[in-house]
Amino acid sequence: MTEEKMSSYQLGMIIISFFIGSALAINPAVIAKQDAWLAFLFGWGGGLILLWVAIKIAELHPKKSLVGILIDCFGRVLGKLIALVYGWYFIHLSAEVIRTYASYTTTVTYPETPLLFFSVSYSLVVIYSLKVGIETIGRISEVFVPFIILVVLFTFSASLSSMDISNFQPILSQGFLPPLTAGFTTMILPFGEFIIFLMVLPNLNHQNSFKKTSLLAYLIVGCILFIVVCRNLLVLGADMLARDIFPSHIVFRLIPGIDVAPLLDINLIMAGIVKTSICIYASAKLITEVFGLLNYRILLLPLTAFAVSLSMMVRGTVMEQVTVTMEIWPIYSIPFQIIIPLTLLLFSLFNRKNYNHNRT
Template identity: 30%
Template structure:
């Protein structure tokens, strides 16, 4: 473990910004149609259950990251195999978010700039942050949290003043019953973004106020779920269901609809700043846990030495994952979301928790 500690408040800011992260860029839970906000809340309840699984493992091994206690639970050979798979998983997720971020900036801000250049410049900053360690990332999250709150409050106020939100777009509620909403919540929104909390299993041992970990995690998850539901409802209320479901970036379309006093309009900078803050922190965290996992697995004395070579790997994966953004999203929906995410976020942690329960029960006896 890195010789570092963070406060419960820093954990709160990290989780909140991480969960909002890249989820606000896309039409979250839109398969539930005008009930997308309700699907987000139901998925949040599922996210609480997943957090209790990760917290349960943390209670058994408060000083060890998953890449180490998995070896105690499953043995050296199988444990190292699972740990290596988690390192690959964290690395790929960091690369996929980097790809999302680069594609977004190319689409809305820098159409003449090659995707590789944008991704390379951004990963350089992320590599430097990861090289400095978790304490620097945690302190940075405190500053970014204040900026995000100011952006959110001022943006929401402008949307209300401009009168673009029409609550009738959210009706009828549960038009097709509760079944499609639950299906969307537990086959899509649960894994993205709530299930990605599995990365924090690597972060929890750094929290110095251990008695506050559970309460802080639940509060942060609850706040992020409410905010995501509010974003989903706001986008549909401002754009209508048809436009919100077909827009590549519905939050951007909503912000572009703001017009106050005939001159305050085209506030794209709000969206870009939102993306920069949330994308930066989420990539940094996934990158950091991948570096730490690799250092534990291969017994690297100074984990920071892995930051630059793994940064190059993440950059190359972000470019090679698909030939186009359309192909990338199709592969993500067809393979990654239904098979990879459930395995690493739900199935493996549940099995580890069951094994840990029986092993520690024998010790207690």
């Protein structure tokens, strides 16, 4: 099978789309209320550290995927076992994304339509896109990212008359703990999920551009989401921002003179498709490498079907979904986003030091 390749620009657009993902619908920084902007900056900064860890690991293992890196560091048996655990995590993440977008659609747009209908509809698009190839996701992102930037800038400008600068006050009224806690959750959701791109890296045409592309994409997506957080806070105020499940939807509805809510729906659907596609692709490629299969495409349908089934089981009501997302998912993700990557980095640095010592 011909190896799929993508340009640095396409990878950057995919990273932006992936990070925007569910953060447009649910942003953990809002639990800090009037300090949501500060919590986001804390999370953004913490995510930059996790991004550096992932980039450094990739640099120490050129042209290798996460599976190859795990095998290099932990050996063939243990490395493959840990890889399979990551495969579960990627599928679980895809199920969470599917459920988030299906819940959003049935809550604010089509409340009479069954949840399963939207879950299956999203998944069919994901399967078709991946069947064509990962470069298709890159082309989708090339169109989507400029569109979302224009929408964010437009809605920010259109909401200026409804903004109240006093919604930023009082700053740190309850100390640093609430924004730090919300910042940690923001670091995990979505920035810590960058580890998944170690499964995409081998598809990059020019491997040496991975670092620059990732950092630039991270900077852009951070700016986009920071504008969204500030816009929602200035328009809705701290209490309503923290209480409402989908604050961006309320802001779009409050824009005077024009109904722009469908633009948010389009953005969320496109972002959800890209994020789910990357999760399914990463898990399929991971399983293919672990078991030595020839074609990852044979796994797309069963893995996506499993993700849809899991998405229908992982949550009850929308409120329960938000609660688990904010409180349980960050703790659950710590081994995958922090502990194992840091261990990989330490092992990689140690092995390189021993290699250089032996050469001398």
